[in-house]
Amino acid sequence: MVGDAHRVFLPDLGPRRAGAARFRGVRLLLTSLRPEGLTEDDLTDLALLQLDAVATVQVLDDGLPGGLQVATLLPPGTDAIHRIETIPSVHQWDEDWAASIADLEAQFARAPQLQRVEGCERAILVAVTTGDAEDARRGLRELGRLADTAGLEVADRVLQRRRKLDGRTVVGQGKLQDLIVRSMHLGVEVLIFDRELSPSQLRNIAQTTELKVLDRTQLILDIFAQHAKTREGKLQVELAQLRYRMPRLAIMPTAMSRLTGGIGGRGPGETKLEINRRRAQERVTRLERQLRQLSRSRTTRRSRRERSGIPVVSIVGYTNAGKSTLLNRMTRSEVIAEDQLFATLDPTTRRMRFPEQRELVLTDTVGFIEDLPKTLVAAFKSTLEELEEADLLLHVLDASDPDVAHHLDAVQGVLAELGLEHTPQILVWNKADATDPVVLRELLQGPTGPAIDHIAVSAISGEGLDALVDRIERQLFRRGAAQAHRQADSDRVESA
Ligand SMILES: Nc1nc2c(ncn2[C@@H]2O[C@H](COP(=O)(O)OP(=O)(O)OP(=O)(O)O)[C@@H](O)[C@H]2O)c(=O)[nH]1
Ligand SMILES: [Mg+2]
Secondary structure: OOOOOOOOOOOOOOOOOOOHHHOOOOEEEEEEEOOOOOHHHHHHHHHHHHOEEEEEEEOOOOOOEEEEEEEOOOOOOOOOOEEEEEOOOHOOOOOOOOHHHHHHHHHHHHHHHHHOOOOEEEEEEEEEEOOOOOHHHHHHHHHHHHHHHHOOEEHHHHHHHOOEEEEEEEEHHHHHHHHHHHHHHHOOOOOOOOOOOHHHHHHHHHHOOOHHHHHHHHHHHHHHHHHHHHHHHHHHHHHHHHHHHHHHHOOHHHHHHOOOOOOOOOOOOOOOOOOOHHHHHHHHHHHHHHHHHHHHHHHHHHHHHHHOOOOOOEEEEEOOOHHHHHHHHHHHOOOOOOOOOOOOOOOEEEEEEEOOOOEEEEEEOOOOOOOOOOOHHHHOOHHHHHHHHOOEEEEEOOOOOHHHHHHHHHHHHHHOOOOOOOOEEEEEEEOOOOHHHHHHHHHHOOOOOOOEEEEEEOOOOOOOOHHHHHHOOOOOOOOOOOOOOOHHHHHHHHOO
C-alpha cells in the first residue's frame, strides 16, 4: 500500500483466526521518510488488528534502507502491552518469524489467566461515565452480579471516566485497544457495557474488537429468559427480546450473528429466538395478541377477587431484597428464593388467614432494578398492572446491602412511574440478621418519605415478622381492633 505524508490506509484484513490467543498471520512492514520510527498509530494497529508484528524501516538519505524498529504484543503477566526492538540494520534481521509467532501464541495460550471454567464464557465488564465515579462503581458491582447470574465468568472490570462519551464507540480508541489486548491476555470473548448501547455503537464496538458485545439490557433479558416459568412470563420475555433486537437487525447482520449464540442469545425455555426481520415482526404481533388475551382473563380473575372484598398486599422491592423469602415465611409456601437476581419473574399469590374470618391476599412479583429496560417494562405491563389493585405495598429492602439507599430511590422511582406513589406502603428493612446493628439503627431513623411506616425484619430468622403482621393488620383492618383478636403466629399464618 502507498500512503500519503500522514497515513496509510490498510485494506480489510478479513476475520481474525479462531482461538483466544491467535494472531492474524499478517506482519505490517512500513517505510517512512520521517525518522521517527514506530508511531502511536502503528502500535494501535498492532493491538487492534492483532497483527503478528509491526515494523518500520528507516529510509536513509541515499534512499537505501537503514535500521529497523519491530513491535510485537506481549503475553499476559507483563505490565506493558508491546515490546519494541531496535535493529541497527535490515541486513542483520534474521528472525525466524514462523517460530517466534508460534512461540508467542503458545505463551498467550499457556498463561494461567486463560485456564477457564468449563462451559463458561469469560467477560470484561466496562463502565463509562461522564459523572460520578462512585455511581459507576456501583453500576459495575451490579453488572457483576448480573453477569454472575447469567452464568458468565467475570475476568476483569474496567471503568473509564470521560468528559464526553464517544458517540461511535462510547469509550475512546485508546481504551478499545486496551480492551482488545486485555481480552487476549485474559482469554475473554465477551465485553459487557454498563449501559444500553445504540444499534450503531453495538456494531462499531463489535466490528473493531471482534468480540461479542453485550449491554446491560441484553444481560437482563437473558436472565429473564432463563428464569421465566409460566406461559405468560415466557411470552413477555420473548416479546421484550424481539423488541430490543428488531431495530438492531437491519443494520448489523454480522455483529448480530455473533450475538445469536450463548449468553445474550437465549430465548425463554426452548423457544428459539427468531432473527429474521419480517418473521420477527409477525411474531411480535402474535405475541402481543396472545398476551392481550391472557391479560383479559387475568382482569376477570382480578375483578372476581375485588368483588369478594379481600384486601391485597403486594410485595415489591429491588431484585434480591428477599421478597420471595418473606412471602414463603409469612405464608409457609415454597416460592423459589435464591441468591440470584430476578429469581422471580412470575407473580405468585397466596392467602393469609386471620381470626374472625379475616384474610388477605399476599402477592410476590418480579423485582425492580435501577434503569429498568424500557422494553421490559412494556412487555411486563400486565404483570406490573397487578400492583394497581394492591391495598398495601410491602416494600422490601436488603438492609445489609451497602447500596440500599439507591435501591430505595430506584424502587420509589419505578412505583411513581407506575402511578403507585399514593398506595400505602410499609418499608421492610429485611436481612436484619446480616446487617450491622449500627447501620440498621441509622436506616430506621433515616427519612423514608411522608407517612411511610417502616420496620426491620429477617425473613430468614423470622425476627420482626410478628410485628410486621401486626402493622399490616393495623393498616388494613384499622387500628386497635386487630390487636385484640390476634392469636399465636402458628394458627394465624396459613397458606392457601
Ligand atoms: N441473611 C439473610 N438473607 C436473606 C434474608 N431474606 C432473604 N435472604 C436471602 O437473599 C437472597 C434473595 O432472596 P429472594 O427471596 O430470592 O429475593 P427476591 O427479592 O425474591 O429476589 P428476586 O425474585 O430475584 O428479585 C436469598 O439468597 C435469600 O436466602 C434474610 O432475612 N437474611
Ligand atoms: Mg423473588
